Amino acid sequence: MNEQDFLATYDPRAYPAVAVTADVVALTIRDGALHLLLIRRGEQPYAGHWALPGGFVRPDEELAAAARRELAEETGLDGEPLRRVHVEQLASYGAPDRDPRMRIVSVAHLAFAPDLPDAAAGTDADEAAWVPVAELANRQLAFDHARIVADGLDRARSKLEYTPLATRFLAPEFTIGELRGVYETVWGHQLHAGNFHRKVLSVPGFVESTGASTEHGGSRGGPRARLYRAGDARLLHPALLRPAREETVR
Amino acid sequence: MNEQDFLATYDPRAYPAVAVTADVVALTIRDGALHLLLIRRGEQPYAGHWALPGGFVRPDEELAAAARRELAEETGLDGEPLRRVHVEQLASYGAPDRDPRMRIVSVAHLAFAPDLPDAAAGTDADEAAWVPVAELANRQLAFDHARIVADGLDRARSKLEYTPLATRFLAPEFTIGELRGVYETVWGHQLHAGNFHRKVLSVPGFVESTGASTEHGGSRGGPRARLYRAGDARLLHPALLRPAREETVR
DNA sequence: GAAATAGTGTCTATCAGACAATATATC
DNA sequence: GATATATTGTCTGATAGACACTATTTC
Numbered sequence: 415m416n417e418q419d420f421l422a423t424y425d426p427r428a429y430p431a432v433a434v435t436a437d438v439v440a441l442t443i444r445d446g447a448l449h450l451l452l453i454r455r456g457e458q459p460y461a462g463h464w465a466l467p468g469g470f471v472r473p474d475e476e477l478a479a480a481a482r483r484e485l486a487e488e489t490g491l492d493g494e495p496l497r498r499v500h501v502e503q504l505a506s507y508g509a510p511d512r513d514p515r516m517r518i519v520s521v522a523h524l525a526f527a528p529d530l531p532d533a534a535a536g537t538d539a540d541e542a543a544w545v546p547v548a549e550l551a552n553r554q555l556a557f558d559h560a561r562i563v564a565d566g567l568d569r570a571r572s573k574l575e576y577t578p579l580a581t582r583f584l585a586p587e588f589t590i591g592e593l594r595g596v597y598e599t600v601w602g603h604q605l606h607a608g609n610f611h612r613k614v615l616s617v618p619g620f621v622e623s624t625g626a627s628t629e630h631g632g633s634r635g636g637p638r639a640r641l642y643r644a645g646d647a648r649l650l651h652p653a654l655l656r657p658a659r660e661e662t663v664r
Numbered sequence: 665m666n667e668q669d670f671l672a673t674y675d676p677r678a679y680p681a682v683a684v685t686a687d688v689v690a691l692t693i694r695d696g697a698l699h700l701l702l703i704r705r706g707e708q709p710y711a712g713h714w715a716l717p718g719g720f721v722r723p724d725e726e727l728a729a730a731a732r733r734e735l736a737e738e739t740g741l742d743g744e745p746l747r748r749v750h751v752e753q754l755a756s757y758g759a760p761d762r763d764p765r766m767r768i769v770s771v772a773h774l775a776f777a778p779d780l781p782d783a784a785a786g787t788d789a790d791e792a793a794w795v796p797v798a799e800l801a802n803r804q805l806a807f808d809h810a811r812i813v814a815d816g817l818d819r820a821r822s823k824l825e826y827t828p829l830a831t832r833f834l835a836p837e838f839t840i841g842e843l844r845g846v847y848e849t850v851w852g853h854q855l856h857a858g859n860f861h862r863k864v865l866s867v868p869g870f871v872e873s874t875g876a877s878t879e880h881g882g883s884r885g886g887p888r889a890r891l892y893r894a895g896d897a898r899l900l901h902p903a904l905l906r907p908a909r910e911e912t913v914r
Numbered sequence: 915g916a917a918a919t920a921g922t923g924t925c926t927a928t929c930a931g932a933c934a935a936t937a938t939a940t941c
Numbered sequence: 942g943a944t945a946t947a948t949t950g951t952c953t954g955a956t957a958g959a960c961a962c963t964a965t966t967t968c
Binding site: 589590591607608611612631632633634635636637638639640 | 943945946
């Protein structure tokens, strides 16, 4: 049997029914706090629960495209602002009982967005909102989404170390102080301003100067800061390593 | 409608048919060279081509369990030796046209195995073999498996930097020289023996001494070496960083 | 004995982090 | 003026890598 004949007689229904969804852990920084995009589910199962934006991958749709589409639906984003959002694959979750309806494998994605307008509910959600990550402990997320979020936060914290993706939380032009704010927010602790400044400028391709400065100093005083844009590096060498905490290692 | 009623009337067939496979990029070191486990496909499509071991995820089977099962089928491994193989999820590949039969999403896994006996063909393969990674350029892999392998090799090289997984390529007890051999093989360049030795011993939890030494010196001379086993660290702090190559960064 | 390897010692350039100093903004 | 922030300077301890040396083993 050649490949032509084989395909003509092939029956996809012979294989077990599985559905594939793309879910998104979308992060942004608002008011100096890390926020996560959540929707309140309008349908069963878990109706009324908060969950990650996501949905079934359509026929002929790439996995990453499905994630971007879901993100666009819940944020109202489109065109250039949407292109500025960084989306990467996080991991897939396929425990047999993770969804009571049927076998559903979720290909989770991780997104870094600059500060965006308030979220707008999409088609299958009552409500969509940017929720402070610090408040997640109080909310019962649907499915295994709490685990997915935890994995996404881990990945995000780690990605800031060796990639320039922190810039994706900011406008196209930013100050070193704003960049430091991203690190402090995502990592959850203060960094030394002077050392951070020198370090960032010493990593080739991390940021490049625009030549301009901010119009005003900080709201509570201080000189105007120089403006930078993201450089052309895809990886940081040397990396900006977090101080090792013993408990994360063992 | 409550959740009970909802599930009773729910029709999984209403969703587009997708199949999910688990494929494995299994790496080992034989004769000082990095090898990859490949099978020669016995069925359409791509009959006769070399491909990654893998297959459909069964109902009620975890993704990682499916990967381990496929690995076991092709290597003949079982029990304790199989447990010693490290398996982790790599990424999912879901381009709509990656398989001519139907929409198939592959959840690729990455495995690190100690030197194993020759592979034995499983049920749906003519042949299974450990193939030197250096020879892959001459082989036309089925589907998008060349890309998956490339991603797996990248991940493997990077994982050696910040995890103790290099030990998974070795027997439970090993010498520092053997461990250095793993790094040199996977990274593809020589390391300084003295500095490597000191560095490994200085990373907390990377290796722990067994107190014993090898029975004999090296085949071409040299003293007996002390034996170590893997320590309890899951991450290496500080990491064993590769020297940065400019071209990998931009 | 020649050659290879294990393990240790030493030196230096570099770097992370602590700390300080100065200039420039806001209130 | 008091205070906050940007930016640069300086110092110190730690480290990566180069190099050297000794001891031990095989052929």
